[in-house]
Amino acid sequence: MAAWINGARVDREAALEAAAAVIAEARLPAIAGLVADVDGIRAGIRLAEVVGGIVDPFASTELYAALAGFAASGTIGTTPAEALARADFILAIGEAAAASSMLRRLASRGPVTGGTAGATRRIVALGGVPPPEVEHLAYPLNAAGLPATIGLLRAVAAGRIAADPDVTALAENLRTARFGVVIYDPGELGELASQMLIELLQELNDTARCFALPLADAWQGQCVVQVSAWTTGLPPRQGFGRGSAEHDPWRFDLRRAVSAGEVDAVIWLASLEAPVPAGSERPEVALLGEPTGEEAHIVIEVAVPGVTCDGAVWDDGRGVLAYRAAARPEKAITAADALGRLGCEALRLRQAPC
Template identity: 40%
Template sequence: MAVISEAAVGWPASEAEARAAALIGRARLPLIAGLAADLDAIRAAFALADLTGAAVDPAAGDALAAEMRAFADSGQMNTTPAEARHRADLVVVAGPAALAHAVAVGLFEAAASPLYPWRTQRKVLLIGCGDAPAVDFGPTTVAVSHLDADPAHLRPVLAALRAAAAGHGLTAPTGDRPTLAAITAAAAEIKAAAFGVLVYDPAGLGALGIELAQGLVKDMNVATRFTALTPPPALNGKAAALAGLWTVGLPGRFGMVRGVPKGDDWRFDGRRLVASGEADAVLWVGPLAPGLPDWLPAAGTVALVPPGQAAAADVVIEVGVPGIDHGGTLYEARRDGLSYLEPAAPSARPRAAAVIGRLAQIIQGGAAC
């Protein structure tokens, strides 16, 4: 195993990068996975994929695939944290992850300069969030109600709420949790909203659950105003999706097929490509990731990891962490956009984008072939 670290353990940088370029450049089908990095590294990874004919699978590939599948099938209605904070008179929160996101983006905070002075009070409906005792719902929240539900099984509850709001007959979910009476009361509260916001976690619901959540939102828009707010995919996945859209026209998994980007969530699933043996070399781009996925093999893998992270791979290259060792552009959920983050503790550690760029130069120069 070749390693580049702050302590210069292992091979020198030039030798390790040459070995990494050889693994990727000679592969029949290289896989570039993770993309848990800043925008510059993501763009450099796309350029390397174009050069080598690689498949690309972000760490957030599963979540992006589910969200894009639901979007393609039935569309979506979403808003930003700022609009939700200023407009909503009812916030419906489905599950603990959605509640954590709502708190993180300041959804319950009182705006210093409200855009809409007429919106001074709001209600909150929590679904499967427990008692949420530590949450401060802010001075503008006048009532918090709870719909008891298993947070691991929210899809049947959303389906029941949608049916009740539409006036359809329904039966209680398994285990009578929540009760029919509670579902009916919650549906009435949702229908009474002047501007409602449903907060849910796409990663926890899957494609079918996303369709149910968005179906409820769209049903409510027949008579009132309703929209949704969701946390972004983990590990800077939203930045990878946005960069994919403006670079190759694809927001998630894709592969360069004879120089043309092709999107296929099954075909270019990194786990499947490795298990089937189709991918014979992997570049893991993960300065923001807590570790390598368990499906990555040590043989044939080049791993770009944060300093000090243990990784089983043929070549391990320690790179700086964006926002700590160097500045970088990351997706910021509260602002709902890309933002540049200044380095908290600047260091001379190499940037992932620079390492990927050097690998491309070596491959393009023929040293890896």
């Protein structure tokens, strides 16, 4: 596997030693990205713990849109498998949902299980246009945008106000669905609209059955949430500077911490494909699955889960962590192994026990 320092190819051991020196000398290192498999993410959190750093995954924006609503109102959701098997009414909110592979899968067949088996599956788009092969009714979006439209729909569905025929009909569809599912991208909706949507579904379920199916981000954010929960008991973002895990979305925001001069070294982990930050957040060290060598001061190539090594990753189509065997196994250092070695070497340089 390849490694680079300042764009020049070097021996991997030399790159690991240089990267460990960067971490050891940092006052507050940040382990960021975490676009990796379970073992890689766990090793990234462990590295932050042993060197007193912070952890901020690349998927934080999308995660916080979903987690904020969950923290405020709880949730009432379903899984992709249940939606495929049972849903007789689908509402796709936003452009990401309308263009998603999940919506295409739902449009390719009807419900086959339970009381909805054999029913015609209806699909409605709100704020997005599905591909031509997806039959749908496209309701107009309120000029104020998705948050206001969802709020209006909630009020109409609860019978608190009257609205135009399109919104009234959509509310009636949700109320009368035998197994309704709302697909959306939390990152596109934002915190306010995501919370409003969950509260709409909770109210609908007083008399109907209607569930949320949020789309997972493309950066293994759901995997980070799971690993973080069982590793530290906390969601990201986290910091370990005071000896134990602390959760604070503001303090441990990578962009804010770098701008404020608090973080002085960024270690970027993306054994799966993800953009590497530029500008002030450009990493000093990058562990990447398919690097060019120009992404950071020190770049170390690591194995790609499901391609050159085995790994467990988030499977959006199934809504679970799933094992992926290597398609073309290679003798390559994994992200977890590289991060473990960096942690031990950084502690040795700090003259602390590993």
